[in-house]
Amino acid sequence: MEIEPIKRYEILIDLYKHYNDILLKGTAFIYAVISGLFVFYITNQTIPNIEVLLYLLGFIIILSGFLFYFSSNLIDNVHKEFLDVSSDLELKFMPSVKPLYYFLKINSISMVLTFILGSKCLA
Structure with a gap:
């Protein structure tokens, strides 16, 4: 069953x-959890283990x-689908999902850098 381009x-x-909504809420939650655990670790050095x-x-x-x-790869697929639909509808514009894609890539890189720098500084 083919879906009409406007419905797609x-x-x-x-x-x-x-x-976009999940990204903003999820990112805030992840950074809040990481920050909270790190602050707990710093302030409670005397606790065993x-x-x-x-x-x-x-x-x-x-x-x-x-x-x-992996979320950035999913967003890239949405971008490709937007390109297909916009060509089917002959649109001169379309919403850009690239900022979301780059935001996810930057967060991914920052997590890797945080892990590397954190493991060197705290070890």
């Missing part, structure tokens, strides 16, 4: 809005980096 366009716009928290932080940072990286 509306679906893609809704999908883009949904991805607090070093385990460093492994948890490392795991969360690496997991977040992978999440951002």
Whole structure:
């Protein structure tokens, strides 16, 4: 069953809005969790076995980096679909998903750098 191009366009716009909303809320949540755990680690150095928290932080940072990286690939697929739909509808404009794509890539790189620098400084 073929979907009309205008309906595909509306679906893609809704999908883009949904991805953008999830990205903003998810990024804020991830950075809040990482910051909270790091502050807890710094302020509670006297607790026995607090070093385990460093492994948890490392795991969360690496997991977040992978999440951002693979999400950017999904967004790139949405961009390609936008190009197809805009050519079908002969549109002269379309919403750009590239800022979202680059934001995810930058977050992915920042997570990797945070892990590398954090492991060197805290080890």
